[in-house]
Structure formats: structure tokens, C-alpha cells
Amino acid sequence: MVDGPRGVDVAPIRDEDVQAVGEFLHRHLNSRLSGRLWARSALPTWTVDAPNHGFLLRQGDDIVGVYLAFYSERPVADGTGSRKVCNLAAWCVLEEHRAHGVRLVRAMLRQKGYDFVDLSPSGNVVDLNTRLGFEFLDTTSAMVPNVPLPSRRGVRVLTRPTDIERALPEHELAVYRDHRHAGAAWHFVVQVGEESCYVVARRDRRKRMPVFATLLHVSDPAVLARAGHAPYRHLLLRHRTLVTLAEHRVAGRPPRLSRPQRAPRRRMYRSPHQTPASSIDYLYSELTCVPW
Helix, strand or coil: CCCCCCCEEEEECCHHHHHHHHHHHHHHCCCCCCHHHHHHHCCCCCCCCCCCCEEEEEECCEEEEEEEEEEEEEECCCCCCEEEEEEEEEEEECHHHHHHHHHHHHHHHCCCCEEEEECCCCCHHHHHHHHCCCEECCCCEEEEECCCCCCCCCEEEECCHHHHHHHCCHHHHHHHHHHCCCCCCEEEEEEECCEEEEEEEEEEEECCEEEEEEEEEECCHHHHHHCCCHHHHHHHHHHCCCEEEEEHHHHCCCCCCCEECCCCCCCEEECCCCCCHHHCCCCCCHHHHCCC
């Protein structure tokens, strides 16, 4: 669609645009990810009837701005149906076209019937989102040192895909299969006796140091708590991360050795359906797909 002055057009990102979008994001947003990896990360690993992969700005044949999106259908809080979610992801506009960047936001938000989530807003994006009616999620977090303490008796950490699949109930198994090949997601199951907890985590950076793990999904925080330090030992030894960032709303009560995180990441959402914040999670999003 063409709706702007000076020959700068807004258009949805189609399948045939994804490789060029990946090259643009490699050159102008995060060069640690190759163009091919950006393109692969922009394609969700779950099945969804998505209208696009976000929106782009084009001047002539050149891409001058991109706003990625990830779409999903998620259960409503009372379990009676589903809601459509649009995750606003990587946003990058060339400096000389920065004034057109808000047109990408408007194109995204004009899509009717979606809850919108922005899980990594930064800088001026936070203020813009606030003006557009977004609310903040409670991201109160603990910092857990990943030290190699001995595991408690009766605690196991399962990482083999076949073991994970055998341990999960049907609804968590569906989540695992949707995310098994997602580029940023780590999967393991913590077993405490006869009880299990499915965990999805990812690598995170703070002050450019890629030594942090972030917990994205914890199926049973009570089981995670009873597992003691075994999950964090696993994140140290398997993934070489020194600290785990555990949001209280995701992971529940933090372990004894943790301390509060002073400045946790901001995460925001906007819902026309009055979706409660407790229903917003980090699955089916850029956090599982993009390994920045």
C-alpha cells in the first residue's frame, strides 16, 4: 500500500520479502546475526494464519525501514477460547527516513482484533508505546547466580528431546513441539520425584555481555523452586551462562541465593479485549525466535 509522501511507501512483509528484510536487519540493526539467520528467525516455527511478517518502508526498490511481527493464537484466561496476538518485534528505520517510522507502527496497530505485545521496547519506543495506550507488565526479577552446586536428591534435568516429550502433558507437549526448532529457545524439564516442570529459556545480553540466561516459560514454578539450584547449574554447564534472570511472574519465588535485579527489561502490551496481564506470556514471540 502507498500512503506516504516523497515516494516512501508502507507495505506488508510477505514471504518473498523475508530474505531482503534479513539482509537489511543484518546491515542496520544487529550485525551479529547474518542476513540468512535474520531471515530464518523472522519465520515462526509454529503454524499460524498470519496476515504478514510485519511491515516495511520502501523507497523505490530499496528497503529503508522494517518492523517485524510474530503472530499467534493464545488461549484466553478462562480457557473458553483463543485470542489473536501480534508481537511487535525488531524495528529499524534508516536515520534519513526516521520521520516515517511511526507509519510502520500505525500500520501494525490498524490490524483489528489483536492483542499487541512489545517485549523488548527501548529508548523512545517506550514513550511512544505509552502514548499509544500500551501498559507495562510487571517484570520484577531476580538475578540467580548459576553456580555448580550439587543437585538435591531426587532431582533430574532432562534435555534429550525424547525424554522431554515423554515427560510433558499434552498441552505442554504442544508448546514444546511448536518451539523445538525456534532459534533462541532452550528447552529442559526439571523432575523432582514424580513431578515435572517444563522450562524454556534463552541467552540474553546485559552491557554487551552474553552471559545471562532469561527464563521465558516455567510450567510449574513450585516444582522449579523445589528443584533448588539444579536448573541454574544446568544453565551454567550446558549453556555457559553465569546468571539467570527470573521474572517473578514467570518463575515464581526466586531461590535463596538470588538478589533483586535493579533495572529489569520493560515489557508492554495493549489489548482491546481487556486481557489481564497475567495472561501475557513470552512464548510464540521474538524472544523464542531471534537469538540476538
